[in-house]
C-alpha cells in the first residue's frame with residue numbers, strides 16, 4: 001500500500017476530527033487517491049492529557065515539535081493548534097523544510113497569509129487552508145477555482161458558528177447569553193479565547209481571507225471594520241421581531257466604483273431573507289458574481305468532524321499535487337491597489353433603542369434631532385417602563401453611518417434621553 005506521511009500539530013476539536021475522519025474513511029480516501037494518508041506523529045504539549053485516546057499502531061503522540069519538523073518522511077504538516085506565534089514558527093519551518101502545510105488557522109492567515117503563500121511557492125510546496133473559513137463549507141477552493149472566471153462584487157455571510165449559535169438560541173428559546181456561550185464552548189465551536197468570536201474578530205479574519213481571494217487584493221484583518229455582538233440584548237431581539245427582523249452577525253464585503261468596503265457587524269435582516277434561516281452553528285455565504293449572478297453556500301461553520309472534513313480535503317488535494325509533482329504551483333496573483341471605502345460612508349437604515357423620559361413631547365424632541373441630521377423615522381414602538389421612563393425603538397430612513405454617529409452625540413446631550421441603548425444596522429433585502 002502506497003502511503004503519504006502526515007503529522008498533526010494539535011489534537012483538539014479539529015485535530016481529533018481530522019484524525020477520526022481519516023480513520024473512518026481510510027479505504028474510501030485511498031480508493032479515490034491511490035495513496036493512503038497515514039498520520040505517523042501527533043504533536044501536543046502535554047501527551048498526558050490524551051491517555052484515554054487509543055492510537056493505531058504506527059501513530060504516536062510526541063511533545064517534541066522538532067521530532068515532527070525534522071522528520072524527512074513527513075510530507076504534510078497539519079497545523080491545528082491555533083495562535084499566531086508558535087503556530088507561525090512551525091508553519092514557516094515546515095515550509096522551509098520543503099513540507100506541505102494544511103492549516104485551519106484563520107488568525108495566522110489573516111495576519112500573514114500572503115507572505116506565507118509566497119513562502120510556500122518559493123519552497124515548491126503547498127499551503128492549504130480550506131478549514132480556516134466557514135469550517136466544513138468548501139468555500140476557499142470554490143472562490144479560487146469554481147468561481148475563478150467571475151468578477152465578484154459582493155460577499156455577505158454568517159461567518160462565525162459560535163455567535164450564530166448564541167444569537168439563534170437567544171432568539172428562539174430566549175436563552176441567556178452567558179449560558180449559551182458556555183454551551184458553544186463545550187461543543188468545541190468557540191475559539192480558545194471566545195472574545196475573538198463574540199467581538200467579531202474571528203468573522204473579520206475570515207472576511208479578510210475570503211476577500212483576498214474574491215477581490216484579488218492583499219487584505220488583512222486590520223482592513224476590516226469590526227463590531228461584535230456583546231452589546232446585543234434580548235430587548236433588541238424582541239423589538240426586532242416586532243419589526244419583522246432577525247438578528248445576525250454578518251461579514252460584508254462590497255466592491256463598488258467608490259472602492260471596496262469590508263465590515264463585520266450585527267445586523268437586522270428580514271425574517272424572509274435566506275440568511276435568516278441559517279441557525280445554530282451553521283454558516284452561509286452569499287456571493288454575487290458577474291457570471292454566476294447569485295449563489296449561496298451553506299453548511300456547518302464549526303465543530304470537530306465538519307472542520308475535519310475540510311482539513312482532510314486539503315490533505316487529499318496536496319497528496320494529488322505531490323503525485324503530479326505540482327505542489328507550489330499556485331499561479332501568482334496580481335494585486336491591484338486596495339482602494340478601501342470608509343465604513344462611515346456606507347448607507348443603511350438603522351434600529352435605535354433609547355431610554356427616555358416618559359413625558360409628553362419627548363418623541364417630537366427625538367424626531368427633531370433626527371431631522372437635523374436629515375434622518376427620518378420609518379417606524380417607532382414606544383413601551384412605557386414606569387411612570388418616569390419609556391423605551392423608544394426606532395427604525396430610521398437610509399443614511400450614512402456618520403449621520404447616525406452624529407445623532408447619537410446629539411441624543412447624549414438631550415436631557416430627555418436617559419440612555420442610547422443599542423444601535424443596529426438594518427440590511428436591505
Ligand SMILES: NC(=O)C1=CN([C@@H]2O[C@H](COP(=O)(O)OP(=O)(O)OC[C@H]3O[C@@H](n4cnc5c(N)ncnc54)[C@H](OP(=O)(O)O)[C@@H]3O)[C@@H](O)[C@H]2O)C=CC1
Pocket residue numbers: 009010011012013014015043044045046047049079080081082083086087104105106107131132133135188189190191192301302303304307
Ligand atoms: N473548533 C472549531 O470548530 C474550528 C477551529 N478552527 C481553528 O482550528 C485551530 C484549532 O482549533 P481547536 O481544535 O478548536 O483548538 P483546541 O484548543 O481544541 O486544540 C488545540 C490543540 O493544539 C495543541 N497544542 C499544541 N501546542 C499548542 C500551542 N502552542 N498552543 C495551543 N495549542 C497547542 C493542544 O494540545 P495541548 O494543550 O496538549 O498542547 C490541542 O490538542 C485554531 O486555529 C482554530 O481557530 C477552525 C475552524 C473551526
Ligand SMILES: N[C@@H](CC=O)C(=O)O
Pocket residue numbers: 132134135159160161162163189190191197202301302303
Ligand atoms: N470559533 C469559530 C470556529 C470556526 O471557525 C466559530 O465559531 O465559527
Ligand code: NA
Pocket residue numbers: 130131132133134135136137138139140310
Ligand atoms: Na471551509
